[in-house]
Amino acid sequence: xxxxxxxxxxxxxxxxxxxxxxxxxxxxxxxxxxxxxxxxxxxxxxxxxxxxxxxxxxxxxxxxxxxxxxxxxxxxxxxxxxxxxxxxxxxxxxxxxxxxxxxxxxxxxxxxxxxxxxxxxxxxxxxxxxxxxxxxxxxxxxxxxxxxxxxxxxxxxxxxxxxxxxxxxxxxxxxxxxxxxxxxxxxxxxxxxxxxxxxxxxxxxxxxxxxxxxxxxxxxxxxxxxxxxxxxxxxxxxxxxxxxxxxxxxxxxxxxxxxxxxxxxxxxxxxxxxxxxxxxxxxxxxxxxxxxxxxxxxxxxxxxxxxxxxxxxxxxxxxxx
Ligand code: NAP
Numbered sequence: 597x598x599x600x601x602x603x604x605x606x607x608x609x610x611x612x613x614x615x616x617x618x619x620x621x622x623x624x625x626x627x628x629x630x631x632x633x634x635x636x637x638x639x640x641x642x643x644x645x646x647x648x649x650x651x652x653x654x655x656x657x658x659x660x661x662x663x664x665x666x667x668x669x670x671x672x673x674x675x676x677x678x679x680x681x682x683x684x685x686x687x688x689x690x691x692x693x694x695x696x697x698x699x700x701x702x703x704x705x706x707x708x709x710x711x712x713x714x715x716x717x718x719x720x721x722x723x724x725x726x727x728x729x730x731x732x733x734x735x736x737x738x739x740x741x742x743x744x745x746x747x748x749x750x751x752x753x754x755x756x757x758x759x760x761x762x763x764x765x766x767x768x769x770x771x772x773x774x775x776x777x778x779x780x781x782x783x784x785x786x787x788x789x790x791x792x793x794x795x796x797x798x799x800x801x802x803x804x805x806x807x808x809x810x811x812x813x814x815x816x817x818x819x820x821x822x823x824x825x826x827x828x829x830x831x832x833x834x835x836x837x838x839x840x841x842x843x844x845x846x847x848x849x850x851x852x853x854x855x856x857x858x859x860x861x862x863x864x865x866x867x868x869x870x871x872x873x874x875x876x877x878x879x880x881x882x883x884x885x886x887x888x889x890x891x892x893x894x895x896x897x898x899x900x901x902x903x904x905x906x907x908x909x910x911x912x913x914x915x916x917x
Contacts, residue, residue, distance in 0.1 A: 875908070
């Protein structure tokens with residue numbers, strides 16, 4: 597088998613969908629970027645289908661403090677650097693969203709919103725999307741006070757009030773980011789203990805702008821023609837109305853596995869069930885990062901899994917020769 601290596605910063609010479617690939621990498625976050633770097637360096641004929649939000653969830657994280665080598669770096673700076681390095685190694689990116697992936701004649705056929713690709717191997721690194729609560733007002737006021745991204749929307753809340761719902765790392769990190777701009781911040785959590793890293797959790801709870809609402813659920817988002825004006829909480833003392841200008845939801849994530857349901861086994865939460873870290877129920881398909889059931893969802897584990905997945909594909913290609 598000959599390798600058709602793509603070299604160059606942007607134009608690889610490989611036209612969309614015209615050819616058969618050895619590897620398609622679906623996703624654009626750290627797992628996919630790392631898989632792309634390794635695939636390019638291994639000389640695997642590949643394409644990365646990165647969708648419309650390069651960098652994935654990590655790029656929407658204001659500050660990352662636990663990626664080795666960086667005491668503090670903006671998520672988007674880290675993922676930009678990863679992409680630049682992958683491009684320099686010869687990685688090929690197409691800004692397309694994968695819609696379906698199915699087996700066809702011993703290959704995998706990947707359909708996107710604008711092209712089709714045939715590939716020997718697939719790495720699923722599509723990450724996870726924010727979960728919603730489905731309470732009244734949540735979707736009505738989305739973009740008008742309801743947000744899933746404090747990093748993106750914080751500037752709209754300068755000297756205003758905001759509520760953050762959730763108790764995990766995302767809620768706490770993004771709430772801390774909001775404390776730099778808002779006048780008051782409410783943290784609403786369904787238990788009386790945060791799940792987030794204790795160092796940051798303590799910093800948030802002790803912050804002078806922060807009021808905590810423990811054992812409480814968001815029951816409703818209320819507003820007017822201009823947007824959100826408040827929330828109704830279910831608290832241990834009963835229903836409580838709080839005036840606020842913004843509601844940021846961080847109540848977990850849903851793995852982006854819909855296009856791959858016929859290819860690989862999923863767990864109950866729709867994450868790709870892995871074996872030996874990056875293997876799946878399908879020998880031609882590997883998975884890396886937040887889309888998997890691997891559990892520890894960190895940038896550092898995502899990049900490690902992306903590298904392992906491309907290395908596994910390289911081993912298989914070599915054994916076929
Ligand atoms: P998460 O860890 O799953 O936390 C979700 C939070 O939402 C939990 O506190 C959960 O409450 C709460 N929740 C879930 N369903 C709810 C509901 N129906 N109503 C009210 N609250 C609800 O999600 P995440 O914070 O987005 O993090 C996802 C993964 O990424 C985690 O593994 C996390 O460690 C990782 N991450 C890491 C970093 C980092 O810098 N290290 C940053 C962001 C994310 P309970 O606590 O009661 O379950």
